[in-house]
Amino acid sequence: MGLLNTTLSGFSSVTSTWSGICFAVATLIATILLLNIAQQLFFRNPNEPPIVFHMVPFIGSTISYGIDPYKFFFACREKYGEVFTFILLGKKTTVCLGTKGNDFILNGKLKDVNAEEIYSPLTTPVFGKDVVYDCPNSKLMEQKKFVKFGLTSSALRSHVTLISQETRQYFHRDAPHKKFASTSGTVDLPASMAELTIYTASRSLQGKEVREKFDSTFADLYHDLDMGFTPINFMLPWAPLPQNRKRDRAQKKMADTYMSIIEQRRKEGDLKSEDREEDMIWNLMNCTYKNGTPIPDREVAHMMIALLMAGQHSSSSTITWIFLRLATRPDIQDELLQEQKDVIGTNADGTVKDLTYEDLNRLPLHAQVVKETLRIHTPIHSILRAVKQPMQVEGTPYVIPTTHSLLATPGVTARSGEHFPEPLHWEPHRWDESPSDKVSHLSPKHLKAGVAEETEDYGYGLVSKGAASPYLPFGAGRHRCIGEQFAYVQLQSILATVVRDFKFYNPPGVEGVVGTDYSSLFSRPLAPAVVRWERRNEKA
Template sequence: MGILNQIPYLSTASTLAIAGYGLVIFIAAAILINVLRQVLIKNPNEPPIVFHWVPIIGSTITYGIDPYNFFFSCREKYGDVFTFILLGKKTTVCLGTKGNDFILNGKLRDVNAEEVYTPLTTPVFGKDVVYDCPNSKLMEQKKFVKFGLTTSAFRTYVGLITGEVNDFFSKDNAHKKFAANSGTVDLPPVMAELTIYTASRSLQGKEVRDGFDSSFAELYHYLDLGFSAINFALPWAPLPHNRNRDYAQKKMADTYMSIIKQRRESGEDLKSEDREEDMIWNLMNCTYKDGTPIPDYQVAHMMIALLMAGQHSSSSTITWIFLNLATRPEIQDELLQEQKDVLGVNEDGTIKELTYDDLARLPLHTQVVKETLRLHAPIHSVMRKVKQPLTVEGTPYVIPTTHILLAAPGVTSRTAAHFPEPMVWQPHRWDESPSEKYAHLAPAHIKEGVAEETEDYGYGLISKGAASPYLPFGAGRHRCIGEQFAYVQLQTILAIMVRDLKVFNVKGKEGELVGTDYSSLFSRPLSPAVVRWERREKA
């Protein structure tokens, strides 16, 4: 006891202070070692590493705040190929059309998408679909889904989407958001709700659509939060957004399972002439190549994935379309006049009914969609896991299997060599025969007549997209199969809205838009994004 009494007593405060000093010293040492390693140890056979102070975190924050600013800044310092630390992972970026081709058209034995995305997508979509299954099975699932992506299907979708848009913006609609002749509206949540209705009615059928109301927009929002960047590393974490994600996934899966169960018990099949064909009936009657029918839970999970695919990029893009149009009222007038000139006008002064075949006859409508997708691509980064060492053509670099590869097709869409004055939103740059006013903005690859390669990965012939700087839907085997549906949905919504509403920038300054939210796998406008709207006078 005498010896113990001679040991100085350490108060709780003193203990915490010592622990704090120790933590500071540890962090400082880790930072110092990390910096010295970058400065002193360089592998000439691997791409340069973007300088960063803090290990593990690396460039995660800088990249996450504004990926495009990060990519262009790194390109100036390191060239088209460089590596940065993303949540502790060495992530190698390959920019330009060659970089897009290298990654997006990589062979299965070389690069893998499933290992990167399944932690993020499986809790949202559900088990055994999309990235939670072998690539060969995913290709079969894509082929099944193409039932709803045919020209004959698109012909019916235009009328269905038109009905949903007209109802949504009607003065008599139950939600009363547009009951007056003018007002202001926060576009992102409104367009998210609208595109859930248009996507569900067209892609999934009347029965599914009738079960959707504004509460499903909230469920969808919860699912969408599951795509937060942190879930690449911590999809299992008991965070509030993950609990909401899991609740929403179960609720939506149960909704689809209930429909499937009722149909199974009814004894009907796909050949019944007494009801409307839809995607659920199609999937319920599909079998994999080995003869196994698609299990009901997989049908439900595929329906969730299909809804999100048909809604997410369209919701973001249509919002950006009207945010840009709000600064360009003259283009809104041009769009309306194009419809009058091409489609004609009824005796009461209203524009004639829009059909699928009419969409190809409305070039400015198409160009508004293309220009918006060019500047505001829904996905800013496409990742692949390296499966075996890969040599980057034209460089001394060999990418090891410890790396993730990242393609950024949106960078080429924002590069002046491909698109003069790239940050200017100008649909007329896509004019087939641009006037002198817009000729200098024409895309370089169109002026040069660059041809596209095509390939069939098991679900139909598609463009590989290797040579084009315009790839808003990706390229290769994972190119979005819903590309044509997206154009149909977006052009139809645009055409019908322009007939009834005119929008204006609340701030009254041309070109002043909200920023972009890059916190999710999908980029979107920051909310609130408010515009003023006025209902057009009818003749």
């Protein structure tokens, strides 16, 4: 009996101790939450933007922002105005909306804002050392100039032919994947368009050797490398996660593969031979920095990885959205085919003649389909910058301190009714130069105002500063995407080639389009996203 009493007494003591610990922890958490709330309600700094209310420190608004950034931005704009701050994983992040906000951040001076500090931890393990954000900005501007000069009109002219060929091969009845072997069926667009865009980009930009690798080992390496773009790597790029170990192995193998291609090409001799097929690798192998140093082969390899990875996500997502949208508008699909027949002409058997680079500028509806899709489905919803010195926001009492990050989101202006009536309604004809009565009320309001764009040369040629336009799917300023022109060529070429032979429809019982997946650095359609397809009459 005494032993039992002793045991019960000990158990009661332990229980009492744990109860005390739990009470102390609960009290501490409650105190932290209350102090956090009190600080927001009673100790706001009037010289800084309002902070989006949040219960939990460090976490802040991370979850609501991550689930649907645009919903979060519009809700905050309604409550706090065009400039506000939210907590993103412990970091105060100030958002500046509208065209003025875009200009303030994207055209910020080097002494004020910095992109490298934000993105280098994420991109360097994927792209490799000494390129893009792992080098001084002046060197990056030179690298962008090299790449831009590799996208000449003559190069783009040949790209149209190569992209069209790759697209026809992919959709051919006898293609190895057998996805389109019959006259009709269904297809999961995100997966298929990811394959197609990587094939077309590698073949046109990087040459036959690289394209052939995607039929063997490159595809698996690309997938492993792509896993390095997960959001957690913004904070923990060095973490010994399985995906990061695969990322690092894939990066080395891909870089070594490019190096072997470069080495073999150098052995071939005359780099100025007129017999070779021009591509970006040849272009970079002949480039020299201002200090007289040729681009090292390892840097060429890393730039090739960056070129492939950076453009792939945007193009893959956008072409998927294009066909998802067209599946809801068979009338637009028919208009696109008729436009090609009217402009390009037909062969004796009724098929449309081969597409050329010059044709793209004569197919306005094709361009408008791409443009309208990019307006609603901008691939990158948030553009971040580190603040290097306190920045006064014009027209406000706010000064952004160096402890904050800045966030621009051009997609908000592109989805705003003040610029685009019925902004979430997908209507390519809103961009018509002479809109019909049917769609004139949807025309972009900023076009009617005749807004002129400012341009500036940051070291790689004149680019739009984007100070006035609410349509900035490729960003603005010194970090504006240099692949913009190629992206339009790639997307329009794929679109024009596919609509000749196929029509897409939503599956029975499905209306509208799928939602958006914001879990990655790049926004994309939620997968799977299945549509029905039918082959057109061969002589249509």
